[in-house]
Amino acid sequence: MSLKHGLLGLLNYGSMTGYELDKAFKDSLSFFWQAQTSQIYRELNTMENLGWLTFEMIYQDDKPNKKLYSLTKEGHGELEKWLMESNEKEGVSVRNSFLMKIFFSGERNINENIQVLKNYRSRCEKELLSLSTVNGIVGSYAEKIENKEKVIYWGATAEFGCCYYEMCIKWANDMIKRLEDAENENSCSEWKS
Amino acid sequence: MSLKHGLLGLLNYGSMTGYELDKAFKDSLSFFWQAQTSQIYRELNTMENLGWLTFEMIYQDDKPNKKLYSLTKEGHGELEKWLMESNEKEGVSVRNSFLMKIFFSGERNINENIQVLKNYRSRCEKELLSLSTVNGIVGSYAEKIENKEKVIYWGATAEFGCCYYEMCIKWANDMIKRLEDAENENSCSEWKS
DNA sequence: TGGGTCATGTAACCTGTTACATGATTAG
DNA sequence: CTAATCATGTAACAGGTTACATGACCCA
Numbered sequence: 001m002s003l004k005h006g007l008l009g010l011l012n013y014g015s016m017t018g019y020e021l022d023k024a025f026k027d028s029l030s031f032f033w034q035a036q037t038s039q040i041y042r043e044l045n046t047m048e049n050l051g052w053l054t055f056e057m058i059y060q061d062d063k064p065n066k067k068l069y070s071l072t073k074e075g076h077g078e079l080e081k082w083l084m085e086s087n088e089k090e091g092v093s094v095r096n097s098f099l100m101k102i103f104f105s106g107e108r109n110i111n112e113n114i115q116v117l118k119n120y121r122s123r124c125e126k127e128l129l130s131l132s133t134v135n136g137i138v139g140s141y142a143e144k145i146e147n148k149e150k151v152i153y154w155g156a157t158a159e160f161g162c163c164y165y166e167m168c169i170k171w172a173n174d175m176i177k178r179l180e181d182a183e184n185e186n187s188c189s190e191w192k193s
Numbered sequence: 194m195s196l197k198h199g200l201l202g203l204l205n206y207g208s209m210t211g212y213e214l215d216k217a218f219k220d221s222l223s224f225f226w227q228a229q230t231s232q233i234y235r236e237l238n239t240m241e242n243l244g245w246l247t248f249e250m251i252y253q254d255d256k257p258n259k260k261l262y263s264l265t266k267e268g269h270g271e272l273e274k275w276l277m278e279s280n281e282k283e284g285v286s287v288r289n290s291f292l293m294k295i296f297f298s299g300e301r302n303i304n305e306n307i308q309v310l311k312n313y314r315s316r317c318e319k320e321l322l323s324l325s326t327v328n329g330i331v332g333s334y335a336e337k338i339e340n341k342e343k344v345i346y347w348g349a350t351a352e353f354g355c356c357y358y359e360m361c362i363k364w365a366n367d368m369i370k371r372l373e374d375a376e377n378e379n380s381c382s383e384w385k386s
Numbered sequence: 387t388g389g390g391t392c393a394t395g396t397a398a399c400c401t402g403t404t405a406c407a408t409g410a411t412t413a414g
Numbered sequence: 415c416t417a418a419t420c421a422t423g424t425a426a427c428a429g430g431t432t433a434c435a436t437g438a439c440c441c442a
Contacts, residue, residue: 002290003401009297019421032292039402041423062411064421083300086309091291092316094357097195098284099225099350101276104202106343108276113346116279123285150299152375153306156368157292164287167360171353182345196429212393232430234395255439257393 001082003035003043008052008071008079015070017058018044028154031134031161044069052078110183114176121172128165134158194275196228196236201245201264201272208263210251211237221347224324224354237262245271303376307369314365321358327351 006029010021021044022037035043044067047053052075055067071079098120105113138154199222203214214237215230228236237260240246245268248260264272291313298306 001401002293005290005297006293009293012297012300017421018423022421029293029296032287032289032296034286034288034402036403038404038423041421043401045423060421063419064408064410066421079297080300083294083297086312088316090294091289091313092320092358092361093227094225094354095227095288096225096284097198099353100195100199100202100222101283102346102353103222103225103350104198104205104272104276105346107205107273119279120284123281127285152371153295153298157296159367160292160295160364161287163360163364164357165285167356168285171356174352175349178345194429210393211395215393227430229431231395231432234393236429238395253393256391257436257438259393 002033003039004047004052005079005082006033006035007040007043007047008075008082011053011069011071012076012079015068017066017068019066021069028134028138031131032157047075051075110179110186114179114183117172117176117179121169121176124165124168124172128162128169131158131161131165134161195226196232197240197245198272198275199226199228200233200236200240201268201275204246204262204264205269205272208261210259210261212259214262221327224327225350240268244268303372303379307372307376310365310369310372314362314369317358317361317365321355321362324351324354324358327354 006025007021010016010024010028016024018041022040025035025040044053048055048069052072053069054072055069058066058068060066101116102113105116108116138151138158199218200214203209203217203221209217211234215233218228218233237246241248241262245265246262247265248262251259251261253259294309295306298309301309
């Protein structure tokens with residue numbers, strides 16, 4: 001249930017509308033959790049029904065009306081509870097459909113696989129670049145907040161991201177080299193025979 | 194739709210029953226994709242309705258009856274199609290609820306966070322160990338298969354796993370050190386004042 | 387006699403994805 | 415004039431999780 005708890009965490013920084021939450025989520029949490037706008041609105045409804053949130057309707061003339069959500073005591077308790085609990089698999093299991101394709105890549109020829117890996121590498125490089133801009137966003141949020149210690153933890157998650165993509169790029173490079181070598185050996189032996 | 198395609202990939206190695214597929218899945222693909230037994234049976238049904246699979250009922254006296262599934266031409270085509278296509282986000286997006294907790298860890302005190310990270314580190318070390326046993330399993334499957342090239346790709350995914358957990362452990366170590374330093378500074382200044 | 391293997395599932399529920407809808411205002 | 419921003423959603427579907435059910439055989 002991480003989307004719900006992500007929203008609780010953001011609302012703990014201050015009351016926000018669904019629209020603002022959606023943006024805050026995408027600015028800060030989307031590196032390690034993705035959510036559609038429609039899903040965020042749905043979850044806010046559910047969470048209000050659970051008693052974790054209340055909202056104040058704000059009527060506007062020039063713009064659409066909006067709902068300003070705030071944490072209830074129950075919502076805050078739920079956030080604390082979630083932060084304290086931990087389960088064996090949390091954060092260690094990987095779900096990666098690209099690796100599944102690699103697993104079955106014996107079906108494709110080596111040159112195709114080299115292309116696939118090069119494409120993967122360049123997409124990782126792009127993500128790595130876009131993560132460096134996250135630091136700027138984190139900074140702009142940090143100004144709005146009293147407790148400056150939070151920035152340590154925000155930075156830690158961004159750093160995880162950088163380490164991750166660097167590792168992916170290194171792995172892809174090693175694989176590309178290995179496949180290129182295998183390809184050369186093949187063509188050599190073909191040429192010899 | 195990676196579960197379906199994982200099952201297609203396994204059946205491409207040879208016909209199997211649901212029970213055998215479940216075990217093969219857990220032995221080989223579960224590092225990067227997890228699936229419940231019940232989900233596998235459900236997906237096999239769906240895939241049969243899609244015309245990707247056929248099954249032969251095998252009646253047994255001493256043991257429960259079973260269904261031996263095989264790829265159809267359509268199923269094989271679907272596997273090929275999936276292997277060839279690629280989308281921008283595939284393999285680069287991360288979904289990690291542990292990182293979300295870290296993000297909000299400003300709510301907890303430093304000592305609690307150090308414990309959480311140490312626990313995470315030891316769980317990663319356990320995964321890293323269990324991945325080394327995967328190599329053995331891969332070897333035992335490799336014997337049953339004609340095309341020995343496949344082992345390169347199987348090995349590549351296992352290696353990704355090792356690199357990943359090593360990176361996680363290194364990241365956790367760095368974080369633990371940083372928090373311990375912060376904690377010491379805090380108690381020093383408290384002691385001085 | 388109790389637990390593991392063999393072999394299949396159903397049902398209910400929760401979570402995530404995709405596509406669509408509305409309609410005003412403002413900036414380039 | 416067109417695209418983006420503001421602000422909310424609904425509906426349908428796909429995919430994943432949890433709990434439960436059956437029943438025989440085999441090994442310690």
